[in-house]
Amino acid sequence: xxxxxxxxxxxxxxxxxxxxxxxxxxxxxxxxxxxxxxxxxxxxxxxxxxxxxxxxxxxxxxxxxxxxxxxxxxxxxxxxxxxxxxxxxxxxxxxxxxxxxxxxxxxxxxxxxxxxxxxxxxxxxxxxxxxxxxxxxxxxxxxxxxxxxxxxxxxxxxxxxxxxxxxxxxxxxxxxxxxxxxxxxxxxxxxxxxxxxxxxxxxxxxxxxxxxxxxxxxxxxxxxxxxxxxxxxxxxxxxxxxxxxxxxxxxxxxxxxxxxxxxxxxxxxxxxxxxxxxxxxxxxxxxxxxxxxxxxxxxxxxxxxxxxxxxxxxxxxxxxxxxxxxxxxxxxxxxxxxxxxxxxxxxxxxxx
Ligand code: SF4
Ligand code: SF4
Numbered sequence: 491x492x493x494x495x496x497x498x499x500x501x502x503x504x505x506x507x508x509x510x511x512x513x514x515x516x517x518x519x520x521x522x523x524x525x526x527x528x529x530x531x532x533x534x535x536x537x538x539x540x541x542x543x544x545x546x547x548x549x550x551x552x553x554x555x556x557x558x559x560x561x562x563x564x565x566x567x568x569x570x571x572x573x574x575x576x577x578x579x580x581x582x583x584x585x586x587x588x589x590x591x592x593x594x595x596x597x598x599x600x601x602x603x604x605x606x607x608x609x610x611x612x613x614x615x616x617x618x619x620x621x622x623x624x625x626x627x628x629x630x631x632x633x634x635x636x637x638x639x640x641x642x643x644x645x646x647x648x649x650x651x652x653x654x655x656x657x658x659x660x661x662x663x664x665x666x667x668x669x670x671x672x673x674x675x676x677x678x679x680x681x682x683x684x685x686x687x688x689x690x691x692x693x694x695x696x697x698x699x700x701x702x703x704x705x706x707x708x709x710x711x712x713x714x715x716x717x718x719x720x721x722x723x724x725x726x727x728x729x730x731x732x733x734x735x736x737x738x739x740x741x742x743x744x745x746x747x748x749x750x751x752x753x754x755x756x757x758x759x760x761x762x763x764x765x766x767x768x769x770x771x772x773x774x775x776x777x778x779x780x781x782x783x784x785x786x787x788x789x790x791x792x793x794x795x796x797x798x799x800x801x802x803x804x805x806x807x808x809x810x811x812x813x814x815x816x817x818x819x820x821x822x823x824x825x826x827x828x829x830x831x832x833x834x835x836x837x838x839x840x841x842x
Contacts, residue, residue: 732838767833
């Protein structure tokens with residue numbers, strides 16, 4: 491029998507190359523690791539509490555439609571997905587956000603820009619003084635009907651967070667599809683030409699995530715590499731690099747399971763648990779919404795259909811913002827993806 495230590499002093503049985511399963515209820519066992527310790531048990535061992543603060547941000551999935559179908563995608567997004575947020579849902583969100591005095595909106599998908607109401611929704615949020623971050627896959631700038639998108643973003647000074655999992659063509663195309671690297675480079679050059687990445691008002695962050703089943707390298711060192719490679723080879727500049735860990739759910743978990751790597755990857759995440767990350771976890775400070783307006787603790791829980799606080803399914807307009815602070819956060823084994831090493835969130839690392 492092997493012993494695996496979980497800092498500071500927990501050990502977990504590991505037999506015949508497998509974690510001994512814990513007695514934990516998991517509904518969606520196909521799309522999530524099912525071996526190793528449960529997240530809340532490790533939090534308890536460290537005497538850490540994970541509850542919501544009063545949220546100031548809505549992270550909204552505007553739909554699963556995407557022009558790409560990347561291997562690592564935890565949304566399982568793609569060109570054939572039909573789930574899309576309606577204007578009716580958007581109107582209810584806008585009304586709630588106004589009363590709740592929400593300060594920030596983080597728009598994601600799929601490709602959020604492919605929602606037919608995307609621009610109208612953004613303008614309504616801006617009118618309410620809400621600061622927008624849009625998670626743009628860059629290639630969408632070249633989709634039919636999106637020719638003016640880059641300029642449209644610039645005119646509204648919308649912060650862009652753009653996925654570019656590597657600075658080499660082979661790696662990007664392997665993860666995202668053939669030709670994606672070239673389009674991404676052309677898109678970044680277009681955004682730079684408009685001033686993105688060159689001033690605080692036109693923030694352009696890039697997102698790195700590992701190509702395989704390993705943790706991201708040091709974010710600061712990687713940012714230097716990106717600056718050097720993209721600057722020297724393509725004359726591209728950007729604001730910051732965000733290093734994100736791949737969370738073992740859905741499409742990525744399927745691929746790991748198929749390749750016999752899921753248990754090893756989960757082991758890697760668990761054995762790198764960093765208690766210093768817990769206070770910064772993104773689930774503490776935001777409310778996540780799906781395309782129907784249902785509330786979740788984070789985007790990953792949304793994809794696993796684990797409702798906010800693990801309770802009944804609710805919509806944003808069913809909840810009162812004053813009731814959220816102190817509410818519990820639903821966790822499961824995938825949460826170790828957020829606390830491994832330097833930690834991971836939609837804003838990059840959580841602890842140095
Ligand atoms: S671009 Fe983003 S949302 Fe679209 S498939 Fe790739 S990872 Fe998923
Ligand atoms: S997966 Fe979601 S709920 Fe779990 S730690 Fe990460 S952000 Fe929080």
